[in-house]
Amino acid sequence: MNIITATNLSSISMDMSLPTTLYAENGHSIFWLGNTDETTFRCNTYLIVDQHEAILVDPGSKQYFSQVRQRVAQIMPPEKVSGMVLCHQDPDVAASMTDWLDINSSIQVFTTPRTQVLLPHYGRSGYRYYDVTENPVYALPSGARLKFVEAPFLHFPGAFVTYNSQARYLFSGDIWAALDMDWALTVNSFEEHIEKLNLFHLDYMASNLAARGFVRRIENLAIDAILPQHGSILGPQHVTAALDYLRNLRCGTDIIYADME
Numbered sequence: 001m002n003i004i005t006a007t008n009l010s011s012i013s014m015d016m017s018l019p020t021t022l023y024a025e026n027g028h029s030i031f032w033l034g035n036t037d038e039t040t041f042r043c044n045t046y047l048i049v050d051q052h053e054a055i056l057v058d059p060g061s062k063q064y065f066s067q068v069r070q071r072v073a074q075i076m077p078p079e080k081v082s083g084m085v086l087c088h089q090d091p092d093v094a095a096s097m098t099d100w101l102d103i104n105s106s107i108q109v110f111t112t113p114r115t116q117v118l119l120p121h122y123g124r125s126g127y128r129y130y131d132v133t134e135n136p137v138y139a140l141p142s143g144a145r146l147k148f149v150e151a152p153f154l155h156f157p158g159a160f161v162t163y164n165s166q167a168r169y170l171f172s173g174d175i176w177a178a179l180d181m182d183w184a185l186t187v188n189s190f191e192e193h194i195e196k197l198n199l200f201h202l203d204y205m206a207s208n209l210a211a212r213g214f215v216r217r218i219e220n221l222a223i224d225a226i227l228p229q230h231g232s233i234l235g236p237q238h239v240t241a242a243l244d245y246l247r248n249l250r251c252g253t254d255i256i257y258a259d260m261e
């Protein structure tokens, strides 16, 4: 199998009718599963495969369930999906959880307690719940680890990100999400990308304090790529600029209540 790591990301070619491999080394793989819809609010779903574990990151809305399931089926039997990371409860992240649980009721749901209290409103409870706040590290069969880091108020109080220790990829949910109509898998120019990040962050993210506080929690991780739920993936050459973007971001209440400072 070809080795694919963050250094190859910018040269990956895509066939939109197939899953796209974003990482492959030592029996550990990460795929981009779509979706293919040309909308400004395009949602990214990822799959981490590590021996008998197959974990969907932000499986997505009901609208795209059949497409995501088809992409999984091009890799492995969908009923072998063993986990879902739900970085918060928004429908574009989590609504398809009930469809996945219909396929395999033993799928483990990785999320925070604040998200967990809301998820049953999609119509299903009693599933296997993994509390990422109480158990912030999850070991995969290969020895790779998923590290969960809470990101309060970016944008949900119980939002969190997932760091993959082997790939050194950060699945960032709505953080570093971008809105655009000329999407590409990876960011080329960070300078040009800022406008697309702003379209999302200025309205959705709570405040500069929340953004800076989150950066303090993750700045010591060795991050080779940032994989958001919307917009393009940020490769290794953009990670430093991406952290600086959040440190300097003025958003949410900084803007709405600017006259109160």
Ligand SMILES: [Fe+2]
Residues within 6 Å of the ligand: 088, 090, 155, 174
């Ligand atoms: Fe969201």
Ligand SMILES: [Fe+2]
Residues within 6 Å of the ligand: 090, 092, 093, 173, 174, 229, 230
């Ligand atoms: Fe989102």
